[in-house]
Amino acid sequence: MNVLLCDSTTGSLSPLTQILDTTPEIQIVDVVRNxxxxxxxxxxxxxxxxxxAPEVLDLDLVxxxxxxxxxxxxxxxxxxxxxVPLVIKAHQFGVNDVISLDTDTASLVERFKMTIDxxxxxxxxxxxxxxxxxxxxxxxxxxxxxxxxLMILQLLSLxxxxxxxxxxxxxxxxxxxxxxADLIVMNDLVNRTQLAVLQATNxxxxxxx
Amino acid sequence: MSTSRTVVLSExxxxxxxxxxxxxxxxxxxxxxxxxxxxxxxxHAIIDDPDGWNYVANVVGIxxxxxxxxxxxxxxxxxxxxxxxLSPT
Numbered sequence: 495m496n497v498l499l500c501d502s503t504t505g506s507l508s509p510l511t512q513i514l515d516t517t518p519e520i521q522i523v524d525v526v527r528n529x530x531x532x533x534x535x536x537x538x539x540x541x542x543x544x545x546x547a548p549e550v551l552d553l554d555l556v557x558x559x560x561x562x563x564x565x566x567x568x569x570x571x572x573x574x575x576x577x578v579p580l581v582i583k584a585h586q587f588g589v590n591d592v593i594s595l596d597t598d599t600a601s602l603v604e605r606f607k608m609t610i611d612x613x614x615x616x617x618x619x620x621x622x623x624x625x626x627x628x629x630x631x632x633x634x635x636x637x638x639x640x641x642x643x644l645m646i647l648q649l650l651s652l653x654x655x656x657x658x659x660x661x662x663x664x665x666x667x668x669x670x671x672x673x674x675a676d677l678i679v680m681n682d683l684v685n686r687t688q689l690a691v692l693q694a695t696n697x698x699x700x701x702x703x
Numbered sequence: 704m705s706t707s708r709t710v711v712l713s714e715x716x717x718x719x720x721x722x723x724x725x726x727x728x729x730x731x732x733x734x735x736x737x738x739x740x741x742x743x744x745x746x747h748a749i750i751d752d753p754d755g756w757n758y759v760a761n762v763v764g765i766x767x768x769x770x771x772x773x774x775x776x777x778x779x780x781x782x783x784x785x786x787x788x789l790s791p792t
Contacts, residue, residue, distance in 0.1 A: 655734075668782045668783065669724065674728070675766075676739070684736075685736055686735050
C-alpha cells in the first residue's frame with residue numbers, strides 16, 4: 495500500500511517512518527511537512543493512505559478545503575498518546591482512524607489495511623458512539639439560504655448570544671432562533687456550538703497556484 | 704404575593720391573533736440544542752404569572768414527530784421564551 499506521511503515540523507512521526515521503511519507491505523511515497531508539499535503529493539502521487547501527525551490535522555483540513563473537493567484518500571492519525579479530544583477532533587475532521595505510536599508493527603499494518611478497505615475503527619470508539627457525532631462534519635462548507643442566514647452565521651462565529659445577534663441584525667429573537675435551528679438541521683449538525691465552530695473554521699483559501 | 708390566573712381561549716381565535724409567526728424554536732441544554740415547533744392553537748392566556756409566562760399553546764415539532772404543550776413568553780407578538788412539555792409517544 496502507498497502511504498503518504500504528513501509529519502509535523504518537529505518530526506513527531508520520525509519513529510514511525512523508521513518502522514514503516516522496513517515493512518515490506520508499505521511503500522512510503524513521500525514524507526511532507528507543509529501544506530504545499532502535501533497538496534502536491536496528493537495531486538501527483540498514487541496515495542492510498544495519508545498518515546498524519548496530530549499537529550498537522552488543521553493543515554490537512556486547510557489543504558483539503560483549498561483543493562475544493564475531498565480526495566478519496568483514507569486518513570489515519572498516529573499519535574504517541576491519543577487523547578479523547580484528539581479522537582473527537584480527528585473524527586469530526588473526517589479522519590478514519592487514530593492509532594497509538596506504541597502499536598506493534600503487525601497491528602499497525604492491519605489497521606492501515608482495514609482503513610483502506612473502508613472499515614473506520616474510529617466509529618467504534620465509545621466516546622464517538624456516545625456523542626452521536628457524524629464523521630467529517632467539520633470537513634465541509636457551511637450551507638445557508640440567504641444573506642440574513644450568512645449574517646447570523648458570521649455573528650454566531652464571533653461568539654454572540656442570540657439576543658446580541660437579534661440586536662445587531664435587527665432580526666427578531668424568535669426568527670434568529672428559528673434560523674439557527676434551520677441551519678443546524680441543514681448542515682446535519684447537532685448543536686449550536688458545532689455551527690459556530692464550523693463557520694469559524696470555514697476558511698476560504700486563495701489559490702496561489 | 705401575586706397569584707396567576709389562567710383563562711381558556713376561544714377555539715375560534717387564530718394563532719395569528721396572538722403572535723406574528725407560528726413557528727418558534729425552543730432552546731435547551733445550556734443553550735445548545737435548538738428544536739423548532741409550530742403552534743397548533745393558543746389554548747390559554749396566563750395573567751399575572753410571577754415567572755412571566757403569558758400563554759399556553761398546543762405545539763407540534765417541525766423536524767421531529769412530536770406533540771406537546773408550550774408555555775410561552777410573548778411580547779410585541781414575538782415569542783421570546785418557551786417551556787415545552789412533550790406528550791408521551
